[in-house]
Amino acid sequence: MNIIYGIDLLGTMVFAISGAMAANRQGIDVFGATFMGFVTAIGGGSLRDVFLNIRPVWVEDGNYLIAIFIGVFISIVANRHLYNWAKTLTLFDAIGIGFFTVVGTQKSLDYGSSNIAAIMFGMFSAAMGGVIRDTLMNETPLILRKEIYASACLSGALLFVILEYFGLSRGWNAFISASFVVAVRLISVKYNLSLPTVSPVEDKKS
Secondary structure, eight states, X not given: OOHHHHHHHHXXXXXXXXXXXXXXXXXXXXXXXHHHHHHHHHHHHHHHHHHTXXXXXXXXXXXXXXXXXXXXXXHHHTHHHHHHHOTTSHHHHHHHHHHHHHHHHHHHHHTTOOHHHHHHHHHHHHHHHHHHHHHHTTSOOGGGSSSSSHHXXXXXXXXXXXXXXXXXXXXXXXXXXXXXXXXXXXXXXXXXXXXXXXXXXXXXXX
């Protein structure tokens, strides 16, 4: 099993935990938690694959569904412990976007995308699962909040492309780039960092 495939499975499981925990937090039943885990885990990757004109990998590889069910099971059995460990889901979300950024970028490069497009697809793969989760939970998606989220994915994808250009092995590249995304996301949350915003124009009525 190659390193990228293993990271993809692990990221799928982590995002399934994140989605199911969001459902558990709202008191949704087990079926609803499983559904939330599923759409969170496969949402971004499936949309990426559609744009790349390929069949989503989970359709043909049952290991992804197993990873999702394992993640949902963990979220249900260890819900209280997980909640105490990561009350805002930030930890699992950060790990998930780190893994999916790397997988999305690498897969896009393998299917002939330009470097710029691969960076965008890396961000898209990582962020869209959380967008779908938050939308279904009637919450403002993290990507639209004043937080460093999608930009962390973009920076990690850019790092992956740069290290790929210089010939670093895929395994080390994946580890370094995913860790960079996770670190940027967690540090930004810890210190409440955000990108600058453009002040809205006041509508002066005469």
